Amino acid sequence: MRxxxxxxxxxxxxxxxxxxxxxxxxxxxxxxxxNKIVSGGVSGVSTIFYHMLGVQPGLSFAVINILLLALAWKFLGFVFVKDTILGAALLSLFVQLFSYLPPLTTDVFLASIFGAVFYGAGVGLALIEGASTGGTDILSRLVQKAFPHVKIGSILMLVDALVILLSLIVFKTINLALYGILALFVASFSINLLISKLNVSKLAFVVTDKGEEISKFLVSHSPRGVTIIESVGAYTMEKNEVLLCALKENELPRFQEEILRIDGKAFIIYSESTTIVGNGFRVFK
Structure with a gap:
């Protein structure tokens, strides 16, 4: 089973x-x-190389990531490098494959917004699994190793700003640089929003006079633990129990169904928790 x-x-x-x-x-x-949008990172460098030198984005991605992976191997370990090799190799491949598709829009503003949303969501999904799409994602992980309380999105914003500055020097167009900054902000916001949402869990407070029966069922039929708190109802002055249980949001429907099946008079209160550490809960950074 395990x-x-x-x-x-x-x-x-x-x-x-x-x-x-x-x-x-x-x-x-x-x-x-x-659309010549440079929002930072290897994607920005590859865009510059493509329009200046005609170098295919997939090739520039591969070369730059090979160099950065050497640093990752030394400081972040084999597991990160293994998953990053997968992400970086697949990214080079898919960038090259998708390069044969026509652009979805030639409106630079729309391209900046929608591109940033897709980009940020993709980077966030890779990061929460401990992997990376390569490039400045590797650099951001190296910085976070030294400063663990700094958000990944904020680190990426700082590093990628230098690439946007390079695009201004190369393309000599302030509008493109501003669109790149806009895309960078939207992508960083998307990364932080995704990661913060994944950290959100629920705390359930269940007031019941069948606390022992309910807690035994939950402990034996779910991966979550239960804390029993002795309590007294202020109105009736009758003794009962308050069960405290930490849950993921997708576990709420079944949790509530089982509670009410055992005790149809149970009083359930849900509150939101931004972070829960330990006992099967994972903190995404």
Whole structure:
């Protein structure tokens, strides 16, 4: 049973990484590169190389990432490098494949907004699985290793700003640089929003006089623990229990159904928790 769960978890992890890479590659190929939008990172450098030297984006991605992976191997370890090699290799491949598609829009403003949303979502999905799409994502992880309380999105914003400055020097067009900054802000916001949403969990407070029966059922039929707090109702002055349980949002419907099945008079209160550490909960950074 445990082996099957581990296999399912591993499969889900790599599906998430691949999907994130596809989103990033799509954003670069059909929004950023054809519209000369440089929002930072290797995508920005590849866009500059493509319009200045005619170098295919897939090739420039591969060369730059090979150099950066050497640093990742030394400071971030084999696991990160393994997943980053997967992400970087697939990104180079998909960027090249998607480059044969026509741009979805020639409106630079729309390309900046929608490209940034796809880009940020893709990078965020890769990062929460401990992987990377390569490029400045590797640099941001190196910085976060030294300063663990700094958000990934903020680090990316700082590093990528230098690439936008380079685009201003190369293209000599302030409008393109401003669109690049806009795309950078939207992408960074998307990354932070995605990661913060994944950290949000629910706290359930259940007032019941069948606390022992409910807690035994929950402990034996779910991965979550339960804390029983003795309480007294102020109106009736009768003794009862308050059950405290931390849950993921997708676990709420079944949790509530089972509680009410055992005690139809149970009083349930849900509150939102921004971060829960330990006991099966994972903190995404």
């Amino acid at each position: 082996q099957r769960e581990n296999m399912k978890s591993t499969l889900q992890k790599y599906v998430t990484i691949v999907f994130g890479v596809v989103l990033v590659a799509f954003a670069i190929s059909v929004f950023y590169t054809p």
